[in-house]
Amino acid sequence: MSSLIFPAVLSGLMMGAVYALVALGLTLIYGVLHIINFAHGSLLMLALYAVYFLWYHLGIDPYLAIPIVLPAFFALGYALQRGLIAPMSSGSEQNVLLITLAVSMIIDNLALYFWTSNTRTADIAYAYDTVEILGAYLPLGRVIAFCAAIAVAPLLWCFMAYTKTGSAIRAVAIEKRGAELVGIDVNHTYAICFGIGTACVALAACLLLPTFYITPQVGYTFVLVAFTTVVLGGMGSLPGALIAGLLLGVIESLCGLFLGESLGQIGIFLAFILILLFKPSGLLGRAR
């Protein structure tokens, strides 16, 4: 058994990095807009289909699709916030929450209608080449995803800390009225945030496609884990999301190993309820 634990932990870390990447976008949006984006999983699903169709029809490799899909989804997120969520919500946080839910219902059900519930997989030749790490064999696609996702977190953090746009985002997050008074375009900043959050999801899709399946429901499995990741890491905390994502990947993998595949996600939700019981502000969140 113990010989199985180490590979399980490693493969959990690989998956956890992707959870972290999805959660980074979510926590960024939460940190600024103070709402959970319920459409996050649906956008991930949409991005997966986009990457899949680019590969299927045009033969574009998922990793080479990053420069196409990333800007496109940034623009989509920006337009969604600026064109739909902001004007339709009348400024109420609860309405924003409900509109993102409605957006996810629209995307999910249209995907089901146009692309049917068939499971698709991209048969990319190198995806299941294995890499040996400390005696454990891991799929190459997962290792690449892990490295890329781990690299994004510090990049995003530097962006927030050192760029002018990053400062504006932080200013709006802390004090919206004050930021407005010093001349920051709050609506633009909100939309930028939403765009970056959506771009994270697009990147996750490019990294996932080689080793994952696609159905119109695939976003749902990710988004629930991403919600848990965001809460566990501390709502709005970027480093927290990274650590929590990795942790949950390992928890899921170990629960799957000991309790059986179908109960793997139970561990994640139990962790979620335990956090709420004992530390609802999360690992790195500020006290509320």
Place this chain on the structure above:
Amino acid sequence: MKSQSIGQLALAAAAVAYLLSVYFASSPVWMGFTINALIIAVVAMSWNITGGFGGLSSFGHAALYGTGAYASAILQVKYGVNALVGFAAGILAGAAMGAFIGALAFRYGLRGSYFALVTLAFAEVLRICASSFEFTGGGSGLQLKLAPGLANLQFADRTVVYTALLIVVAVVMILTALIKYSRFGAYLIAVRENEDAARALGIDTYRIKVQAMAISGAFGGLAGVLYLQLWLFIDSTVVYGSAVSVEALIGPIIGGAGTVWGPLLGTLGLHLLGEGAKHLLPNAPGLNFVLYAVVLICALRFLPQGLVGLAGKFGAFTKKQEADDA
């Protein structure tokens, strides 16, 4: 009920007229359709207690609905308990689940996005548990024995089922009205409007919110039991699935959250719209949800008080009364 406008009375009268017309349409399809809509309306009324009056938007009301249905089903199938006892047990189980989730979530004053997530997570945990364990029937669900009769709460005649449902809906609406105009209702609305101010006035907001969740749970459990007794079959996706949670919140928001008639009006209106769309749109599962979502977004933007609020603008009896309603 002293501050209704003519528009609202007309809207309520239209709903009652529709519900009564089902008796004379002698169309089993219409009756079946309305029966389904009424069960969802009861979940919507359950959501309305916390989401409408308390301002606590739950995204996981399936947790309450499913718990009611499963509690009754397990008792009846595994322990051979009478359906009437199962009925009561389902309501109690729903209330207990509501109080439990509420106690956990409100201990730290979770609200907004946090509360939405917690409720969603609970529904999901319960769904996975119900589909994994043996005593909940696992993936294949639970099936009640077909045994029509009052003692088993199963009726072969759809008209009897419909009448029973109408009575249940009326009782839940009367209870909602009693809650709304009670001291408890006033406290709950105070929590929605400004929780800090409510606490400063000496209201035990934690207790009020947990009690509201328990009442909501009782209504939600009731709806679950109604579904079980009608279809005699449940599985984890049907009763704990996210579709239930979504339908629970859309109806009241479109009809008018925090009103007595809103959940019924919103749910009936949506289902009628969905049914009408079936004849216009290509027949595919899920497209009605696209329509619901579009209506939801429009309602949030253009009907902040829902249909009831819109109707309130027509023929208000006096200016002051209109202000009361809003």
